[in-house]
Each structure stands twice: as structure tokens, then as C-alpha cells.
Amino acid sequence: MLKKIIKWVAILSISLFLLVALSYFIFVNWFAKDFIESQIEKQVNRDVEIGELFLNIFNVEPAIKIQNLIVFNQVLTEKNQSKNKETFVSIESIQLLLKLKPLIKGQFQLDALLVKSPDIRIVRYANGKFNFSDLIESKEASEKKSSPKNQTEQTKTTETTSETHEKPKKPESTEKQDKPKQFCADDLPVQILVGKLGIENAHIQLFDQQYQQIIHMNKLDVLLKDININPKNLEKENQILFDTNMNIKTEGKIKTGWAKSFDVDIMCEAKIHPFNAKTRLLDPQATIKAGSPSGIVSGLQVYDMIRSKLKNFKLTSLDFLKDDLRWKKGVVNLIANQDQIQLNEGNFQVEDLAIYLDGKYMIKTKSLDIATDILLSDEEQQKIESAVKTFINKQISYQHRRYVNIDEISKSILDAIIAKDGHIHFIFAISGPVKKPDVRVIQPQLPSIDSIVTDTLKNIKSQLLHQAKKKANEEVNRVRKKAKKEVDRIKQKAERELDRLPESEGKNILKGIKDKVLDNLPFSF
Numbered sequence: 001m002l003k004k005i006i007k008w009v010a011i012l013s014i015s016l017f018l019l020v021a022l023s024y025f026i027f028v029n030w031f032a033k034d035f036i037e038s039q040i041e042k043q044v045n046r047d048v049e050i051g052e053l054f055l056n057i058f059n060v061e062p063a064i065k066i067q068n069l070i071v072f073n074q075v076l077t078e079k080n081q082s083k084n085k086e087t088f089v090s091i092e093s094i095q096l097l098l099k100l101k102p103l104i105k106g107q108f109q110l111d112a113l114l115v116k117s118p119d120i121r122i123v124r125y126a127n128g129k130f131n132f133s134d135l136i137e138s139k140e141a142s143e144k145k146s147s148p149k150n151q152t153e154q155t156k157t158t159e160t161t162s163e164t165h166e167k168p169k170k171p172e173s174t175e176k177q178d179k180p181k182q183f184c185a186d187d188l189p190v191q192i193l194v195g196k197l198g199i200e201n202a203h204i205q206l207f208d209q210q211y212q213q214i215i216h217m218n219k220l221d222v223l224l225k226d227i228n229i230n231p232k233n234l235e236k237e238n239q240i241l242f243d244t245n246m247n248i249k250t251e252g253k254i255k256t257g258w259a260k261s262f263d264v265d266i267m268c269e270a271k272i273h274p275f276n277a278k279t280r281l282l283d284p285q286a287t288i289k290a291g292s293p294s295g296i297v298s299g300l301q302v303y304d305m306i307r308s309k310l311k312n313f314k315l316t317s318l319d320f321l322k323d324d325l326r327w328k329k330g331v332v333n334l335i336a337n338q339d340q341i342q343l344n345e346g347n348f349q350v351e352d353l354a355i356y357l358d359g360k361y362m363i364k365t366k367s368l369d370i371a372t373d374i375l376l377s378d379e380e381q382q383k384i385e386s387a388v389k390t391f392i393n394k395q396i397s398y399q400h401r402r403y404v405n406i407d408e409i410s411k412s413i414l415d416a417i418i419a420k421d422g423h424i425h426f427i428f429a430i431s432g433p434v435k436k437p438d439v440r441v442i443q444p445q446l447p448s449i450d451s452i453v454t455d456t457l458k459n460i461k462s463q464l465l466h467q468a469k470k471k472a473n474e475e476v477n478r479v480r481k482k483a484k485k486e487v488d489r490i491k492q493k494a495e496r497e498l499d500r501l502p503e504s505e506g507k508n509i510l511k512g513i514k515d516k517v518l519d520n521l522p523f524s525f
Contacts, residue, residue: 040071044135046088047072061111064096073121073131088131092117102193109193117201124208183282185231185238185275194227214251221245234277242270242286260299267291270334284337291331292348298324326351339363343370352377359430367433371442374426381424388413417444 033053040048051068073088097111123131202220207213222244230237249263268290276283332346339362346357359370376384389410419425427443 036066044071047085060100062096062098062100064094066091066094068092069094073123087119088121090119091115097195103190107191107193110197111195113194113197115199115202118199118203120202120204122204122206124206124210126209128210185229185234185280185282188229188231191231191237192227192229194224196223196225197227198223212252213254216247216249216251218247218249219245229274231280234275234280238273238275238277240272240274242268242272244268259297262295262297264295264297265293267293270336286334286336288334288336288341289331290334291329292327293330294328295330296324296326327355332357352380361434365433368430368437370430372428372430374428376424376426381418384417384424385410385414419443 032055033050036053037048037050049068049070049072050066051070052066054063054065054067056063069089069091070087071089073086093114093116095112095114095116097113099109099111102109121131125131199220199222202217202222204217204220206215206217223242225241225243227240228237229240245265245267247263247265250261253260254262268288270286270288272284272286274282274284276285327348327350330346330348333344335342335344341361341363343357343359343361346355348355348357354375356373356375357370359368361368361370389407392409392413417424425443426441429440429442430437431440432438
């Protein structure tokens, strides 16, 4: 008897389990799946298909997983009605993991909300609109329709015409309407705890029909992690960690002008404090570390401007900035708010040089104010030093070299270029609008080498005159000495003759020599 009871209990249990499983399967695949598809279609006004749906809602840790979600693109015809089956967004999976138990302690805890491997195709049409513009326009229209102002206007239009006979209305109050209340931490009913929220391994294709330009964003990760916002303890629990990585690459030549093409890896890590701990208002402040592990940009406009400035030195060795800017390591620290992005300690290691950046980007005006320091490698520096000496040698002819010191001229030029640390730095100030910034040379402050050589050759004339005067004075002094010796010899000879003559006759002879010889000499003694 007992065996029969156990047997029937087992059969009933298995049957009940199969019934529940079957009901769950029917609910998920026939009802829930179709319901979710229809709701998404209503929101996006596009056909939607869901491959598989997994629900685990009867648990203290509910989970939802959607696999192979496809949203089709909407292409409007002249009649504005038909659609085609071109894919707009396809997603490998969407996963939601939630914990309900912490709600008892006043905590909203979300383990994960992840969108994995989405493939998004964005199109900008020739008229300037995007293939998602209808979503934005419909949202704006619905918000406008539901706004209090619009409802008030609709109420006014339904008023009876008898009101037109009433007394004239008083002028509207000139008092300013109250500004909408700014969101603050006190508006949060519970503590927010989120493990991971965002997108992993995405691909976005942007196609601009006007310029026939395609840009790919590959391996895109955008994640918010370790979110902890506690309105009761903002001093210590008020942070969001942000992490993103991607490769962004052009297909073909860029038509907008700031560069010809690029293929860049980008990484960014940030620590965000969403609320101001003192005012408790929503006022995000972020400390950001961004960089590019590797990349290449061809025909960068600012790079070309810097190259044109270096050409003023007229040294072929200064053409170290190649058409393609390649780097293996790049990093910059950013501090961002809603007005500007501050760039600190930017460092990009290029093939034969290092580029350092400091400055800021103004968000509202879309303008730059950046100082760029280009530090050459030892090999490139040696090339420049050698090129300076070669250039000076060519500019100064052989006949003039005995009047100038070529090594000293070369040294004076290199002293102006080489910094105190013994390296050559080229420092530029980049400012103005992003599309067409102004580039100024800050260091070295050096005229062109042509002008230095020209000034040196001008000095040769004064040096020649100085040497000629010196030689003439030496010749005059030589003649003077020779004449003085000759006079002394004549005087000595005359004195010997005078000693032999009577006194009166000797005086007359001496006077004659003085009148005829000594007084006619061009020098005085």
C-alpha cells in the first residue's frame, strides 16, 4: 500500500512539475515574448523580433535575459507609410540581474544590466536627418502635447464665447516663473547600488550620405561600475566608476577636412561624484584618465599647421613630422564638468618623438586652448645639429670663413633651440575653434637661419674695415720707427762732424739740416 502511495505521489509531483514547466514555457514564449515585442514596437515604431526570452521572476533574485533581439530600420517612402527589413539594431543578448532582499534595508541593488554585442547602424541622410530622427521628434511632440503650458492653451480654447464680454483682462504678471526644482540627493528614496551597467563589445557604423563617409566604432565597451549613492552618507558613498574602450576607424577619406583618415584605439577611466556633498544637488564632477594605446591619423590639420611653422627654419631635418602620425602609447588626465574639459599631463609616444599636452577644451564654444611640447629623440636631435652646421657651411663662402667662426654661429643657433635639459623642444600654443585653430610657436624664439647668416655676412664688412685700419696703423708705426732711426743716425753723424768743426760753423750747419730735412718730415718727434 505504501509503495502505491509513493508511486502516485511521484507521478503527481512529476505531472505538476511538467504542468508548471509547460505553463511557464507557454507564458514566456507565447505571451511574454509577444507582449515584450509589441511594447518595444509601439515605443520605437519599428518591427522587432526576439529570438529567445528567459525569465526567472519567481525568485528573490529575479533575472531576465533576452537573446537575439533585432530592431529593423524604418525607411519612409513618399507616402510615409511603408517599411523594409533593413536592420537598425541587432543585439546578441540583454541581461538583467536584480536583488530584492536589500530593499528591506532601504537599498536598491542591481547586480547587472548588460547589453552584449549590439550592432547599430546609424545613417545621416542628405537632408540632415538621421534614421532615428523620428524617435526624437515623436518624443518631443508627445512631451509638448503633455506639457502644462499646452494643456492650459487647450483649456483656453474650450472656454465659452461669453467670456469675450467680460471685463478686459489684467496684464499678465511680470514676475518670473519659478524655476524647476533641481534634483538633489534627498529625492532618492533608497541607497543605489549597481554592480555593472552598460554595453559590451558593441559595433556602431555611422554612414553620412551627404559626404559618402563611413566611420566604424568597433569593440566598444561603455560601462558604469560599482555605483554607490547613499543620500544619508554622501561624503563617503557618492561615486560612479566609468570605463570605456573602443576602436574608431574611418572607411575612405574624410570629407570634413580636420584630417584625412584615422584608426585609433581609445580607452577612458573615470571616477564620477554625481552629487555635491555640500549642496546635495546633482552637480557631477569627474576625474578622468583617458588615452590611446595605439593609433594612426593621416593629414591631421593641426599637425600640418605645426609643420608649416617649422618650415620657417628652412632645415630639411626639421621635417620630422610625417604625413602619418603614429603612436604606440598615449595617455592624458582629464577633469571635466558641464562647461569645460581640462587636459593634464598628456603624453603620446610617437616613432621619433614624444608629444606632451596641457590645456582645456571649452564645451559650449567648441574651442581649444592647449600647449603642445614636442620632444625629439636623440637620433633626430643629432640630425638637426648636423644639419645646422652643414647649412651654415653652405651659406658662408670660403673667402669669408677666415673672418667668421662657423662653429660659434652653429653653437649660437643650437643654444637657442636646445633647452636646459639638453634636449630640443618645440612648444606650440593651439587656440581657437576646433575646426580651424590658430598655432603659434612659443619655443624656440629664433629667427630663420637665413636671417642669422645674412646678419653674420653684414658684419664681415665692419670686420674688414677694422682689420684694414689696424693694418694701416701698424704700417704707420713701422714707418715712424724707421724714420726715427734714420733721423737719429743723421743726428749722430752730424754731431760727430760738429765735434771736428769750430763752434760757430757747427751751429749754422745744424740749422740748415733742421730747415731742409727735419721740418719736412710727415711726423713729429
